[in-house]
Amino acid sequence: MAEFLNGLNRTKMCGEFSAKDIGKKAVVMGFVAKYRNLGMIQFVDLRDRTGIVQLCFSSEEFPGAFSKSTQIRNEFVLAAKGRVRPRGEKNINPALATGEVEILIEELKILSEAETPPFNIVDDVKASEQLRLKYRYLDLRRPSLQRILAARAQVVSATINYMTKKGYLYVETPFLGKSTPEGARDYLVPSRTFPSKFYALPQSPQLYKQLLMISGCDKYFQISKCFRDEDLRANRQPEFTQIDIEKSYVDSIDDVMKDAEGLIRELFKKVAGVTIPRKIRRLKYAEAIERFGSDKPDTRFGLELIDVTNVVKDSGFAVFDNSTKRGMSVRAINAKGLSCLTRKEIDAYQEVVREYGAKGLAYISIKPEGISSPIAKFLNEAMLKEIIAAVGGETGDIIFFVADKNSVVFDALGALRLAIAKKENLIDESVYDILWVTHFPLFEFDEEEKRLTAKHHPFTSPLNEHIKYIEKRPLKARAKAYDLVINGQEAGGGSIRIHSRDVQERMFRAIGLSEKDINERFGFFVEAFRYGVPPHGGIAFGLDRLVMILTGTDNIKDVIAFPKNQNAACVMTEAPSEVEDNQLAELKIKIDDQK
């Protein structure tokens, strides 16, 4: 027996009541968060997205409303009319923003009854993620998720305001596009009008935004969905949102970075109330890798990597000697003051580096009572001293070593320093660590396919003086690319693009595309380059990740209203699903049942 409003108008949202409203008439609407029936008086916490206000039903003052209120259960949807009154000094609830007042209800409408929800709708929810995703509309009623949705909306509106003010034009680009096998796996959409052909959902609006520069759009931005059919992680969803930016008449990285810094400043100020420096510090890629083992370093703590290859090259310890002879490296982390780590804890760290391909984790623990190290017996006294000196080891420290090819050493030690910092609480969560990483390599070598691939994407411009390396020394070439890293997370990245037809074609050839490949995949793009291309560049920010950082959440699902689970399924709607035979027939698609 759902009741109707019948002209009843809400006067205020639940979270907006304060002592200023005392004595005023009020009409409120919302969900029942909690009810407390004391026999002849009942209190109801009414919740909407702004907060909670306490309703009071008194059998003495309004017996009709009181008697009706005894039917109330959690999550019922109510409309209630009454008068705001003070709670009285003893009954103020300081935990509640509206805790100084309550509304004495004269008239109650039960707009909708509700079954007992499958889990408690409270902020410190205990239910599993799967259950909460299945009933996402209930999960979203939780105040903490409502706050995140609101913060996200603020990011969107602040971005639109700021970029518009700066002269950027909002342009929408298509979702149904052309598949480009370079990069991530595409989500494909079968075409009905062209049986056996497929659209691809965009991994990013990259090509369109560059074509918009060729269109004379000059400065473009868009808040756009992107799709990548790759395996998921805690900070990765198959569809995610990007703040996509591109501008014309730039060929130095500083120009785009300045605009990007302006936007990031604005977002941090508007959404988190945090002022960040006008000029964000920069770190070159090579230095980031060398010092932190990562191109998205978290620099809120030390534990930097130290190259000891030259120190240990004739150490007499076979693992070190063999590695250095084969052109690999040996690097160390000096974990200050952690010689107290137990064998079990060290074993756990060993597992961390193993996951990244390291064969083992050597260590030297400098305890007050002497050196403890499984490798000490392979080293003579002088060598041991030399190694310890090289990493600045003192009593109380433990030094970890990984010997392997560079990529493994950096990955393993990069992960190790994060693991140690997290376990030992070395990270100051109260500060935002924001930096640019620049001077990325233009190419990297794909071991699996035995060919060069673009580190960023094949439209990224090399440094002007490195154009000459494209053919002869490609791995030496550095790019006009930049990533914005916040708290060790890649928050955004971009580049100055190639605007020369000649360089663009050399780039395609360098990554192994034949003339035919280039024409089939990027023919329209290359053709556009014939008709005048302003030098241009841009950047894209992961909006979901920005909202995570700004709201302090570590799960991307919390910042997306209806996210997918780890298998890229929607637990609520049960997408993806099978489709009708006639739908398949129209698309001329046959399902191969064999596994």
Add this chain to the structure above:
RNA sequence: GGUCCGGUAGUUCAGUUUGGUUAGAACGCUAGCCUGUCACGCUAGAGGUCGAGGGUUCGAGUCCCUUCCGGAUCGCCA
């Protein structure tokens, strides 16, 4: 594709090491009492395919095999 962890009441978990009477707790739910609660309180009660299938056994939540589902993670993510 690999590795690790998990699945027991509506929910979160204990119980599995060492097979043995009627599978427990908390929260939630239902009913009664209660006029100042806000984690309201008190009393009583309902609630279980121990993920599914098979096997071993006199006997399986517990042991074995198969399988499904979920999470973390490596690869992957231009």
